Amino acid sequence: MSHSAEAKAQYNLNKLHKRLRRGVGQAIADFGMIEEGDKVMVCLSGGKDSYTLLDILLNLQQSAPINFSLVAVNLDQKQPGFPAEVLPGYLSQLGVDFQIVTEDTYAIVKEKIPEGKTTCSLCSRLRRGILYRTAKELGATKIALGHHRDDMIETMFLNMFYGGKLKSMPPKLQSDNGEHIVIRPLAYCREKDIEKYSDAKQFPIIPCNLCGSQDGLQRQVVKEMLQDWDKRFPGRIETMFQAMQNIVPSHMIDKNLFDFKAVSHHSAVVEGDTAFDKVAVPAVPVGLLAEDEEDSATSAVMVQKLELV
Numbered sequence: 001m002s003h004s005a006e007a008k009a010q011y012n013l014n015k016l017h018k019r020l021r022r023g024v025g026q027a028i029a030d031f032g033m034i035e036e037g038d039k040v041m042v043c044l045s046g047g048k049d050s051y052t053l054l055d056i057l058l059n060l061q062q063s064a065p066i067n068f069s070l071v072a073v074n075l076d077q078k079q080p081g082f083p084a085e086v087l088p089g090y091l092s093q094l095g096v097d098f099q100i101v102t103e104d105t106y107a108i109v110k111e112k113i114p115e116g117k118t119t120c121s122l123c124s125r126l127r128r129g130i131l132y133r134t135a136k137e138l139g140a141t142k143i144a145l146g147h148h149r150d151d152m153i154e155t156m157f158l159n160m161f162y163g164g165k166l167k168s169m170p171p172k173l174q175s176d177n178g179e180h181i182v183i184r185p186l187a188y189c190r191e192k193d194i195e196k197y198s199d200a201k202q203f204p205i206i207p208c209n210l211c212g213s214q215d216g217l218q219r220q221v222v223k224e225m226l227q228d229w230d231k232r233f234p235g236r237i238e239t240m241f242q243a244m245q246n247i248v249p250s251h252m253i254d255k256n257l258f259d260f261k262a263v264s265h266h267s268a269v270v271e272g273d274t275a276f277d278k279v280a281v282p283a284v285p286v287g288l289l290a291e292d293e294e295d296s297a298t299s300a301v302m303v304q305k306l307e308l309v
C-alpha cells in the first residue's frame with residue numbers, strides 16, 4: 001500500500017472510530033446505560049458486533065467522566081470446531097479482565113431437539129441462563145450485548161410480519177427475574193460501520209455457524225428486504241429508525257397506549273387532526289438529512305452529550 005493510500009485508510013478508520021464512539025456515547029447517555037461504579041459484563045461471542053462493542057467501551061472508559069469497570073465473558077458452548085484459544089489469546093493481549101465459561105449446551109440441544117429442527121430457541125435460552133448466572137457470580141451490575149441499530153429495525157419488522165406486534169429490541173431492559181439490567185450500547189450504530197470497523201481492526205472473528213444450525217429464514221428475508229430498500233431509497237433506514245424514536249400513541253390504534261374513550265370536547269389536543277389534510281411527505285427523507293449533518297452540526301451536540309455521560 002502506498003503512503004498516501006495508507007494515510008487515507010487511517011483517516012477513514014479514525015472517522016469510523018469517532019462515529020461509533022459518538023453513537024455509543026450518545027446511547028449510553030440517552031438511556032442511562034452506565035452509571036458511576038458499574039461493573040459491565042460484555043458478552044463476547046467472537047463476532048464483529050461484540051468485538052466492536054468491547055473495543056469502543058474500552059476506549060470510552062479511558063475518557064469517561066465516570067468510573068466503571070469491564071469484564072469480557074465468552075461462553076464456549078462446545079460446538080464442534082470452536083477455536084477455544086482465539087478469545088483468551090486476544091483478551092490477554094488486550095489486558096482486559098475476562099472469563100471464559102465452558103458449558104456443553106451443544107450436547108443438550110442435540111439431545112433434546114429432533115434432527116432437522118431449528119435449535120436456536122433452546123440454545124439461546126440456555127445461553128441466557130448461563131450468562132445471567134455468570135453475571136451474578138462476577139458481581140456485574142450491567143450486562144452489555146452487541147446488538148445494533150439494524151438488529152433493532154429487523155426485529156421490529158419480524159415482530160410486525162410474524163408476531164402481530166409493533167415491538168423491537170429495547171436498548172435497556174430488566175431481565176425476567178428482575179435481577180439484571182441488560183444494555184445495548186451499539187443501539188445507535190449502523191451494521192455497515194461495525195462491519196467496516198471490524199475488518200479494518202482485523203478482529204479474530206469466530207464463525208457463527210459452527211453448530212450447523214441456522215437462525216430462522218425469516219430474519220434473513222427481512223435483512224435482505226432492508227438491504228434492498230437501503231440501496232433503492234437512501235435514507236429510508238435512518239428515517240425508520242427515527243420513527244422508532246418518535247411514536248405518537250394517539251395516532252396508533254392501541255387502546256392500552258392511549259385512552260381513546262377519554263377523548264372529548266374538553267380533552268387537550270395531543271397531535272392535532274390531519275384527517276382532512278394531505279399527508280406532507282418531505283422531499284428528502286428525514287433520515288438522510290440527519291445523516292448528512294452527522295459530521296457537522298450534529299456531531300458537536302453528540303460530543304457534548306458524550307462528555308456528559
Ligand code: SF4
Pocket residue numbers: 119120121123124208209211212213214215
Ligand atoms: S446458530 Fe447455533 S449457536 Fe447460534 S443460537 Fe442457533 S443453535 Fe445456538
